Amino acid sequence: MAMNHLRTLRGIVNVKEVIGIVGRRTFAAAGGKAKKGSKGGAAGDAAKASILSKEVKSTTVVGANILKDGADPKVLPDSEYPDWLWHLVDKKPALSELRRKNIETLPYGDLKRFVKLDNRARIKENNSLKAKN
Numbered sequence: 001m002a003m004n005h006l007r008t009l010r011g012i013v014n015v016k017e018v019i020g021i022v023g024r025r026t027f028a029a030a031g032g033k034a035k036k037g038s039k040g041g042a043a044g045d046a047a048k049a050s051i052l053s054k055e056v057k058s059t060t061v062v063g064a065n066i067l068k069d070g071a072d073p074k075v076l077p078d079s080e081y082p083d084w085l086w087h088l089v090d091k092k093p094a095l096s097e098l099r100r101k102n103i104e105t106l107p108y109g110d111l112k113r114f115v116k117l118d119n120r121a122r123i124k125e126n127n128s129l130k131a132k133n
Helices: 002-010 015-022 042-051 054-059 083-087 095-100 108-132
Strands: none
Touching: 095 108
């Protein structure tokens, strides 16, 4: 269809000019304001976030609600959360630290991590050797 139009325009104008006009990509003008009630305005979201008071921010987990009709969950005291939750942020030992320790005395979790990291390092080394050949 487009080729038929180009053939008819060939006698009138240069084809390169037509392709340049038709195929030109344009962008939206910068600094345009979104209309009130329009979809997708990030400026409206920023205004809502600044309205929340410090009291609300410290007592609720803002933005954690995933349900349409639900509310943001409240922050509970530390005693209400399970013990394992506080260990999620603990720093895990690197492979170099695990290699320095005696493998036979490592706890199960560290031994499992050592095997995983060691296998990963060996795979990377083998891949780099194969890439050089």
